[in-house]
Amino acid sequence: MTNPTLKDLGWSPFFATQPDASGGTDGVPMRIASVQRNKATGLSEQGDQRLIYPPGLSAGDVAVGDWVMVDPDTHVIRTILDRSSKLSRRAAGIEAKSQLLAANIDTLFITTSCNEDFNPARIERYVVLALDAGVSPVLVLTKADKAEDTQSYLQQAQEISNKFEAILIINAKDPDQSDRLRHWCGPGRTVAFVGSSGVGKSTLINALTGSEQSTADIREDDAKGRHTTTARSLHFATGGGMVIDMPGMRELGLHDVAGGIDVLFDDITELATQCKFRDCAHISEPGCAVLAAIKAGTLDEARVERWRKLRAEDQLNSETMGQTRRRAREITRQHKAVQAAQGRFKGKPGGKNKSGK
Numbered sequence: 437m438t439n440p441t442l443k444d445l446g447w448s449p450f451f452a453t454q455p456d457a458s459g460g461t462d463g464v465p466m467r468i469a470s471v472q473r474n475k476a477t478g479l480s481e482q483g484d485q486r487l488i489y490p491p492g493l494s495a496g497d498v499a500v501g502d503w504v505m506v507d508p509d510t511h512v513i514r515t516i517l518d519r520s521s522k523l524s525r526r527a528a529g530i531e532a533k534s535q536l537l538a539a540n541i542d543t544l545f546i547t548t549s550c551n552e553d554f555n556p557a558r559i560e561r562y563v564v565l566a567l568d569a570g571v572s573p574v575l576v577l578t579k580a581d582k583a584e585d586t587q588s589y590l591q592q593a594q595e596i597s598n599k600f601e602a603i604l605i606i607n608a609k610d611p612d613q614s615d616r617l618r619h620w621c622g623p624g625r626t627v628a629f630v631g632s633s634g635v636g637k638s639t640l641i642n643a644l645t646g647s648e649q650s651t652a653d654i655r656e657d658d659a660k661g662r663h664t665t666t667a668r669s670l671h672f673a674t675g676g677g678m679v680i681d682m683p684g685m686r687e688l689g690l691h692d693v694a695g696g697i698d699v700l701f702d703d704i705t706e707l708a709t710q711c712k713f714r715d716c717a718h719i720s721e722p723g724c725a726v727l728a729a730i731k732a733g734t735l736d737e738a739r740v741e742r743w744r745k746l747r748a749e750d751q752l753n754s755e756t757m758g759q760t761r762r763r764a765r766e767i768t769r770q771h772k773a774v775q776a777a778q779g780r781f782k783g784k785p786g787g788k789n790k791s792g793k
């Protein structure tokens with residue numbers, strides 16, 4: 437492939453007009469293709485480049501899909517440009533930390549199969565993630581060739597949400613069918629895949645990028661499948677557009693997605709405003725409009741239960757992560773104060789400040 441143009445890589449006026457990009461500096465814009473602990477890979481019109489994190493910036497601050505301005509001589513990242521969209525989750529593990537998943541995505545392909553993998557609660561999580569980030573969700577139902585009744589899956593999917601930009605039912609192994617995804621991969625567009633292991637994400641990504649990443653055959657008795665890839669990465673789709681692979685996402689802990697929950701469950705959100713008590717928990721309160729709708733048969737109780745759980749999880753995670761962030765800020769503040777004091781002690785007023793900012 438000849439070198440891509442910035443536009444091929446997804447560069448747009450949204451990025452070009454940011455002060456850090458257009459401020460007359462000699463920084464070079466690059467798109468992050470992979471993030472490792474000690475380095476990142478950036479793509480530019482000159483090809484790919486190994487990038488270095490400056491002091492104060494670490495791998496956790498940079499997402500695959502990010503646009504960064506890079507020092508052309510040292511290849512040190514100068515700034516991360518504002519993101520048009522950002523996907524993050526609560527990092528796996530007990531510590532309440534946010535983990536960046538991907539940035540500057542236009543479409544999220546929520547992938548599941550027409551079999552036991554199809555799970556409304558999981559699909560809703562992904563939809564909330566996308567809607568909250570302002571990313572368009574497209575539901576891709578794979579293994580249609582193995583299902584007896586694909587229509588029932590379509591119907592269930594429609595009941596989950598009317599916010600999907602499209603619902604595709606396909607055999608991911610048939611190139612004519614996987615080609616339908618190209619509609620969202622035009623030049624300059626960026627798409628990402630999420631879904632359980634073994635649902636066909638690699639098969640679809642390989643079809644779009646024309647490359648041969650390894651796809652492991654899952655055993656029928658191994659419901660979780662086997663993970664063949666572990667790191668997130670950005671690839672070119674043949675015919676234009678970019679694809680972000682996000683493997684190994686066994687858990688999707690949500691945080692700070694109240695807006696996305698409100699949009700996905702807008703009917704319940706609207707009803708809840710009519711409850712008698714403002715702080716109604718919709719469990720047993722008198723005058724609860726949500727419970728009344730369930731009783732009248734106009735609202736699915738299981739869906740309300742999932743809505744309640746998602747809201748509770750989001751509130752808990754957002755709160756604990758807010759505390760972690762505040763604590764981290766406090767530690768940084770104290771650290772800076774100590775550095776400044778030491779700087780003064782050595783006769784350097786205010787401590788050292790190389791950037792001059």
Ligand SMILES: Nc1nc2c(ncn2[C@@H]2O[C@H](COP(=O)(O)OP(=O)(O)OP(=O)(O)O)[C@@H](O)[C@H]2O)c(=O)[nH]1
Nearest residue numbers: 578579607608633634635636637638639651653662
């Ligand atoms: N019959 C059929 N098989 C499929 C379809 N999609 C995927 N497969 C097969 O299912 C297996 C798993 O597919 P992958 O593409 O590796 O799934 P994945 O989602 O990338 O899985 P991880 O890499 O573990 O996250 C492979 O053997 C695929 O060939 C489909 O639509 N129909």
Ligand SMILES: [Zn+2]
Nearest residue numbers: 711716718724
């Ligand atoms: Zn209520």
